Amino acid sequence: MSTVPRSWLYVPGHRGERVAKALAAGADAVVIDLEDAVPAAQKDAARAHAVAVLDDRPADDPRQVWVRVNPPGTDAGSRDVAALAGRRVDGLRVPRADDPEEVRELAERTGARLQLLLETARGLWRAHELAGAHELVAGIGLGEADLAADLLVDRDEGLTWARGLVVAAARAAGLPSPVQSVWTDVGDPDGLRATSRQGRATGFFGRSIVHPRQIDPVHEVYTPSPEEVAAAEGVLATAAAAAARGETAALDAQGRFVDPAVVARARTVLDRARPPARPSPTGPDPRAGDAP
Structure with a gap:
């Protein structure tokens, strides 16, 4: 049986009521976000709430719960790692991953599966190295908005080659197909379906999402x-x-x-x-x- 989710629902870690709703929404995986969705002043509260959610999980909980930590090498990222090490988490999503040695250190410190988000030119250039950095690397994917900004390209046509590269790097390393990046227009389910079909056809499996109403269209395409x-x-x-x-x-x-x-x-x-x-x-x- 596959352990690869079709939907990865991001939810801000400092919004307790939203986390509860996300966990009940029916996504294959919920990603408690400690990074972009959390204001700097709320980082500690988000981290504490994520720990509480993980500690309260039943051992037989069928849902996958991941946490997106802050980037390696940052103070917030170090605090995240210290708080989450040894917790019952299905994995960590790691933004701005671009250094294989940092990935190895993170894997050893946490003992958690890692999904690496390639969001810089440097990370993309080292995709294959990162994919094979440690046996706990469970997947790689693109953070398309940040990557497009760093490459100075249009997010749509300008990232076509980068998508192909990350698919090839993942499969060459024996990893699952990459997870497709977020479709930000929650009010456009047709666009979500169309781009998800394109992603599936070009080697991706599953999609990061930002709202529960995006779950069904993504499941429709990726099932x-x-x-x-x-x-x-x-x-x-x-x-x-x-x-x-x-x-x-x-x-x-x-x-x-x-x-x-x-x-x-x-x-x-x-x-x-x-x-x-x-x-x-x-x-x-x-x-x-x-x-x-």
Whole structure:
């Protein structure tokens, strides 16, 4: 069963009532934000609230709860790490990740899975290094608004190549497909769907979101349709019949060629069709969350 969420719902850590609503909203993962959404004067309160939420979680809570910490090397980031080390958190989202040594230190200090957000030219340039920096790196992705500003490019067309690079770096390191960056126009679900479909087609899986009303459109796009599931099951049946004959490839009933690459893709479709499970704190390598 996949442990890779389709939706990652950000919620400001200092807004206790919003955190409670986010946890009940139905997202696959909730990300308590200690960074951009929290004013400087509220950082301590947000951190304390995040710790309280984590400490109060039932051991069998099926939801994934992550925390976006402040950037490594900052005072706020150091305080976040000290407060969260050893807590029952499903992982940390790390903004402005650009130094593999800092990533290794963070992993060793916290023992938590890490999702690295590449938001600078330096981080993007070192994407493959960062992806392989430590076994607790569970994923990499882009922080597109910050990255576009640093690269001096348009966020839409100007980041096309960067998206391809981060997809390739993640997969080369054996990580799951990257999570797609936020669609900020909460009032435009059609735009959310269209750009999510584009993201899925170009190698992303799942999306960061900023409002509960974005959950359903993202789940709609990132959940394989019944037709896709049926086609994948047909591929596996064809492959099984071919294997019984001692063959590694065959034509299915529609005359389509089925080889090991097609079979691997079909298995990924079926894996993604299942509801995501919460990863065990002492479970398998986080790199095993998504089939090639």
